Amino acid sequence: MKDIFRTRRMWRPRGELKRRYDVVVVGGGAHGLATAYYLARNHGITDVAVLEKSYIGSGAAGRNTTIIRSNYRTPEGAAFYQQSVELYKGLSRELDFNLLFSQLGHLTLAHSDRALITATERAEVNQLLGIESRLVGLDEIAKLCPELDLSTEVTWPVLGALYHPPGGIIRHDAVVWGLARSADRRGVEIHPYTEVTGIERANGRVTGVRTNRGEIACDAVVSATAGWSTLVADLAGVPLPITTHILQAFVTEPLKPFLDVIIVSSQMHVYVSQTDRGEILIGAEIEPYTTYRGTSTFPFLEYSARHVLELFPQLESARVLRQWTGLCDISPDFSPILGVTEVAGFLVSAGWGTYGFKAAPIVGTTLAELVATKRTPALIAPFALERFSTDTLVSELAAAAVSH
Numbered sequence: 001m002k003d004i005f006r007t008r009r010m011w012r013p014r015g016e017l018k019r020r021y022d023v024v025v026v027g028g029g030a031h032g033l034a035t036a037y038y039l040a041r042n043h044g045i046t047d048v049a050v051l052e053k054s055y056i057g058s059g060a061a062g063r064n065t066t067i068i069r070s071n072y073r074t075p076e077g078a079a080f081y082q083q084s085v086e087l088y089k090g091l092s093r094e095l096d097f098n099l100l101f102s103q104l105g106h107l108t109l110a111h112s113d114r115a116l117i118t119a120t121e122r123a124e125v126n127q128l129l130g131i132e133s134r135l136v137g138l139d140e141i142a143k144l145c146p147e148l149d150l151s152t153e154v155t156w157p158v159l160g161a162l163y164h165p166p167g168g169i170i171r172h173d174a175v176v177w178g179l180a181r182s183a184d185r186r187g188v189e190i191h192p193y194t195e196v197t198g199i200e201r202a203n204g205r206v207t208g209v210r211t212n213r214g215e216i217a218c219d220a221v222v223s224a225t226a227g228w229s230t231l232v233a234d235l236a237g238v239p240l241p242i243t244t245h246i247l248q249a250f251v252t253e254p255l256k257p258f259l260d261v262i263i264v265s266s267q268m269h270v271y272v273s274q275t276d277r278g279e280i281l282i283g284a285e286i287e288p289y290t291t292y293r294g295t296s297t298f299p300f301l302e303y304s305a306r307h308v309l310e311l312f313p314q315l316e317s318a319r320v321l322r323q324w325t326g327l328c329d330i331s332p333d334f335s336p337i338l339g340v341t342e343v344a345g346f347l348v349s350a351g352w353g354t355y356g357f358k359a360a361p362i363v364g365t366t367l368a369e370l371v372a373t374k375r376t377p378a379l380i381a382p383f384a385l386e387r388f389s390t391d392t393l394v395s396e397l398a399a400a401a402v403s404h
């Protein structure tokens with residue numbers, strides 16, 4: 001009986017902390033777990049501890065709206081996210097865990113001439129990189145989503161859209177569990193309810209971390225703490241140009257499947273998809289104020305529901321089932337901050353805002369490579385922290401604000 005129970009566990013129960021590891025990963029979300037997994041898988045580095053202050057997947061990794069896409073505005077961003085989509089395609093097989101990845105297509109609606117121009121620019125950048133992405137007119141939108149209200153008698157008539165066929169959704173909990181299970185099977189230790197409270201340094205480099213369960217020595221610390229990035233980086237004396245905001249979402253009761261494409265409207269600050277369970281999943285933009293409070297708000301619900309009803313009036317009598325909130329770490333140029341800091345051995349994955357879930361596999365592979373080789377992979381070089389002092393920002397505002 002005991003053995004059956006053991007084989008059914010997703011990963012080993014939390015053990016004692018050792019006094020030393022080669023690498024400590026702070027944060028048991030998708031990024032931290034992916035980094036630990038690829039350290040073990042790609043580089044044979046298994047003396048790794050993932051320290052998570054709460055339960056595994058308790059952060060944004062378990063609260064996001066699961067959109068995966070690569071139709072970004074900058075060549076740096078689009079190339080980076082494209083690699084992540086490619087890795088996601090093979091991840092179910094690789095982890096031997098069904099992640100329910102569905103590339104159902106992604107439509108970003110344009111309701112103004114300006115939005116059409118932005119969509120055209122994005123399509124051109126994407127096509128130059130071999131990413132499927134094009135501007136479509138009302139006829140094609142109507143075929144892709146016959147349920148969408150395309151009439152002109154509305155506040156924001158649809159004029160066209162950016163269509164990205166490979167865009168899709170994936171089961172977020174499954175990604176977290178699959179990565180954790182595979183990292184654990186390769187020897188990585190996973191320690192939930194273990195909070196990092198200090199980062200030890202000597203002569204400009206990391207020497208260990210303090211936790212609520214004692215001190216640990218290590219050669220490298222990778223912070224993958226998203227909404228808490230600034231707090232953890234402060235422990236290492238590294239200021240990050242990030243503000244933390246909440247992002248909210250809600251689902252309706254399950255309905256018969258009718259929506260098999262993701263719909264985003266930046267101008268109406270809303271996006272919609274239908275989950276495998278049939279729920280209509282609705283998200284919006286970040287709240288404009290900075291906070292760590294996880295309280296959902298009624299104005300968000302009212303505002304987002306009103307805009308969704310302008311796109312899908314037939315949802316008028318759908319009942320709201322659940323609403324929730326997560327933290328988002330926003331950088332000034334809406335691009336991530338990835339890699340080394342001025343403290344040797346202290347690496348960060350931060351600045352993920354509302355769009356970091358789709359990047360988990362590529363963050364994991366590139367940060368693992370950086371830890372193992374001590375060289376920054378070319379794909380993430382544009383996202384270095386130092387860009388804020390060298391004035392080489394990578395502005396993704398046009399493609400990353402509402403479009404997760």
Ligand SMILES: Cc1cc2nc3c(=O)[nH]c(=O)nc-3n(C[C@H](O)[C@H](O)[C@H](O)COP(=O)(O)OP(=O)(O)OC[C@H]3O[C@@H](n4cnc5c(N)ncnc54)[C@H](O)[C@@H]3O)c2cc1C
Pocket residue numbers: 026027028029030031032051052053054055057058059060061062063064065066067068194195196197224225226227228232247248249283324325326327328349352353354355356357358359404
């Ligand atoms: C409502 C919502 C919708 C979103 N929709 C999308 C989407 O559709 N597509 C997309 O790509 N992205 C989306 N995002 C963004 C995405 O979820 C995040 O960018 C991504 O999950 C960040 O992953 P992570 O692993 O870095 O962070 P998290 O999953 O937040 O993990 C960080 C972990 O660090 C832990 N931690 C913090 N401080 C400490 C400490 N001192 N010691 C130990 N542990 C600590 C936290 O408890 C947390 O579990 C959305 C976010 C939200 C909130």
